[in-house]
Amino acid sequence: MISTLLVANRGEIACRVFRTCRELGISTVAVYSDADADALHVREADAAVRLPGAAPAETYLRGDLVVAAALAAGADAVHPGYGFLSENADFARAVTAAGLVWIGPPPEAIEAMASKTRAKELMGVAPLGDVTAADLPVLVKAAAGGGGRGMRIVRELADLEAALKAASAEAESAFGDGEVFVEPYVEDGRHVEVQVLADAHGTVWTLGTRDCSLQRRHQKVIEEAPAPGLPAALAEELAERSAAAAKAVGYVGAGTVEFLVADVPRALGSARPGGTPRAHFLEMNTRLQVEHPVTEEVYGVDLVALQIAVAEGAPLPPEPPEPRGHAVEARLYAEDPAADWAPQTGVLHAFGVSGVRLDTGYASGDTVPVHYDAMLAKVVAHAPTRAEAVRRLAHALERAVIHGPVTNRDLLVASLRHPGFQDAGRLGTGFYGRHLAELTRPRDGEAHAAVAAALADAVRNGGRFGGGWRNVRSGEQTKTYGEHEVRYRPTRDGGFEVTAPEGVRVVSAAPDRVRLEVGGVVRDFAVAAHGDGFVHVGPHRLAARPRFTDPREQVLPGSLLAPMPGTVVRVADGLAVGDRVAAGQPLLWLEAMKMEHKVAAPASGTLTALHAAPGRQVEVGALLAVVQTDAQEDQTV
Template sequence: MITRLLVANRGEIARRVFATCRAVGVQTVAVHSDADAGAPFVAEADHAVRLPGASPAETYLRIDLLLAAARRAGADAVHPGYGFLAENAEFATAVIDAGLTWVGPPPKVIAAMGDKLAAKALLAEAGVPMLPTWTDPDQVTDFPALVKAAAGGGGRGMRVVRDADGLAEAVAGARREAASAFGDGTIFIERYVERGRHVEVQILGDTHGTVLALGVRDCSIQRRHQKVVEEAPGVLPEGVRQRLHEAAVAAGRAVDYVGAGTVEFLLAPAGDLYFLEMNTRLQVEHPVTEATTGLDLVGLQLLVAEGEPLPLAATPPAEGHAIEVRLCAEDPTQGYRPATGTLHRFAFPGVAGEFAPTRGLRLDSGVLAGSVVGVHYDSMLAKVIAWAPTRASAARALAGALARAELHGVTTNRDLLVRILRSPEFTAGEVDTGFLDRHPELFAPLLPAGQLPLVALAAALGCAAARRAAAPVLAGLPSGWRNVPAFPQVTRFAWGEGEEIEVRYRLDRAGRLAEWSTSPGTGSPPQVSLIEATPARVVLDIDGVRRTFRVQRSGAEIFVDGPDGAASLTELPRLPLPTAELAAGSLLAPLPGAVSRVHVEVGQRVAAGDLLLTLEAMKLEHPVLAPTDGVVTELPVPDGGQVDTGAVLAVVNPSQEVPA
């Protein structure tokens, strides 16, 4: 039996595995990079071993260091989690050769399914339906097409190509990204199915010859070919579920599958099924299967790894409906640009449980309040899962919990997730992999633009209350009080992408709001009465309707959560210090990263939207585009150069003259 388990991973999945280990009495070992030394998963482990360095290549991808950590901590088993080395046959072999129990499928299965091209060939012989596939770009004649990495997954290295003219650049970009993410730049090309749905079957196998399907998940809503929303059971046409189960079990039996795995399919609008890939590990979205079956999939992984037979003989019936969203540190309105920073507050209302099958709201997070979100790893902060008797009630509960959550300090995709869950098309089950491309309206912030002046007023009143509470004398007097009427108090805030708003207000001697305005405003301001103002809570009566705003401050940053949405503001100094002026047309790094490729030269004329360079951060490539027509006058960072937030990446002079 397993007595001490090392999880060769980090963040949320490490915490998830540790939770089951605690429940069944298995001791735990964490490994951590220097960047993760203060992470929650390290604190929760019974034992922890440092992996010197910060990048994945230095730490979580080092087989020798992981095995040395297992020996040092006295572990007798290894769980790979997902990502990193989870689907690396060499790692699985090394674990077994070291005399440790490998919690996963046999290395030969991982190797067979890890090469997507070999997997397609093998499973086609077992009767699993396949899409037309090419390995030579010159042979592709059927468009649109999808370029994919032969190794790895998670959407990395994938490119949709609409015509032959864009194929060469897509192949080159996919090879670069795949080589960076997986160490293997091999690609292949498939026919791209418009409005297809991404559906998958959770399978479980044991060493006694049993392979079971545990239901179907729908993971169609995606960004950059990475899943955003997942649900179980998938809403499917008549007869499709049975066909999916049969194809997935056939795939599992074809390779003598052992452990937890997922067989992924593309469901075409006409009802045709096509194999995509088999993931030989636990999936990110496994909680929705746990919620609808009541099974602990990590517990079953441990059971199978110990050689025990599965405790169920048939596919369990699904009960109720579960929906999961991936909460990520990113800005969807800026091309899903990753975000970094410190989480000053991370709170969800009504959480019923964490990291285990739960009815109601479940939170599986890799972070806590105070966690620092850096650039070294994936941008996912947490998975939020809601179970309810019906799909509609699960979506409503999940959207409500997300909308009321307090997420301060790091930009997230929360507003997009709420809008997806509340959209009529999602409610009707009209989803496919192109869902977000067709609905740009979902990227709007939850907070209506017209409500920003009220949020800014609440922030100003909350900050004023905090200053009065901290005043050494006369703290009980209203903010800005005078014996005679005086000029309004003025507070200026920065918000969004370099925008500003100024709040002017005056309180009377009783502390009531005598007048207020903002610049810029939104027409005639509503009638507002101040009911209460404390450093953490501002209550306003707005045209006869009382609303409560929760206010938190960290340095100059003010976070306001209200009934209509949340906003992050930065209080600007009354007398700002002088700063160096940047050259006109400067493009700044939005976050730390590495310039993976410079596509232009100094002196080159470019048009608005042209690709200037590619910035790599959080395991993804991010294009930097010319903001206007002009001439490239500066490129201070070469290929491979590291940059911090705010560094100048390029300067595009809108002048028509090429500099001498």
């Protein structure tokens, strides 16, 4: 029996495994990089071991250090979580060679499925060979790893070489393996997967389907179980193919078989083109998936506990439990969807979600670092029906307290409430390509939130009566938050009169709570300021615009600033000061949180400065380059 377990991972998944270990009476060991010394998973473990030497982004990929940490801490088992070394057969062998129990499938099974090219061969699917214009569009994909890293869609043959190079570089950075391959790209298909669980005695469970079609940059954003609107015959076919894949490689433990399904009939309106559903095998993930909680909620199981039981040699019952209800999971990221999904960093001043399941690696006061994936938490709702689960999840996210970096919370709420999501027949991987602009519009009520922020600030700074009582009407004060200008004046009874926006009556105002009446409806606004330049009013994150700007802080027109902290990984071939550049032309690429982000020319013009060089570490707002636009050049003539 396992007594002490080390998790070879960080963040949310480490905390998730520790939770089950506590319930089972198993002691826990965390490992951490220097950047994670104060992380929640370190604080929650019974013991923790620092992984020395390597750069933060590479630390958790050092299998030798992890095994040494397990032995030093007296652990007798290792759980790999997901990502990092979770699908590394050599690491699995090193764990068992050290006399430790490996909480995962046999190394041979990992090896058989770890390379997507070899997995496709096993399943009878061949990647494309020489690509021609007739094959387009195609997807360039990393042979090792996943999570959207090392993927590029190619729609023009002339772009293929650059896509291969970029995907290979990103895959090498993320997984230590730059091998990529090319396969057909199915436009707007549905990403459907099957959870499998197998023991060492020949029993293989398939625990229904999951739909993970809402994705950005090939990374999942919202997942649910079971996959809605899937014909029963197709669901049965996917289960049979998944069980066969597990049996073919002698699989033991938890794993997931992924498919891209095209032409699923629509729940409303006409069928998708073709009309007959077709399932294309993508890959088998030989580990626990990020989205495993939705399966747990529907089947009433703890997949981590079952992983541990199977690793200890326990047999599974002949049949899995019966499913009940529907579950939906949203991945809460520190990122800005309206700014090309740019990852965000900084202090998470306050964080809390209530009424639903929350799997997270962060608590109030923690810092979101630049070195790792930007996911803050997985928020999961379960209910008897899909509509009820979706409604519960949207409500919980809307009321969540998230003070700190920009997040995708508003996008998640808008996505869950969008007709294209609520009608399961319109699900597809192209959802955000079709709807992103409307989903990232400013939230309703932001103007009134700005009023609350202005009044709370006035009370906090003793501004009820200006500089002192006088027998004349107080002068009007103005504060601007984003696009919202607020004008108000103190009244003689100790309150406030709001003159802009119109139609707002102040019921009460305090430093942390303001009550307003608009159109006969009274609402309370919770207000929090943490000294970082932003005010959080309910779900709104507002920045006050300064009345006066320091000329030394003004940014010259045409300046390209780093949208996030990161590392310059490459500059466009041959790019030099004095070159003519076109609007949208890629100039350089930043790597942040293991993803590459393109920085392009904002307009056509001349490159007058280039401060970026491969390997340079930059902070958010750092000057990377300057493009003197054609309009600016005309003004100087």
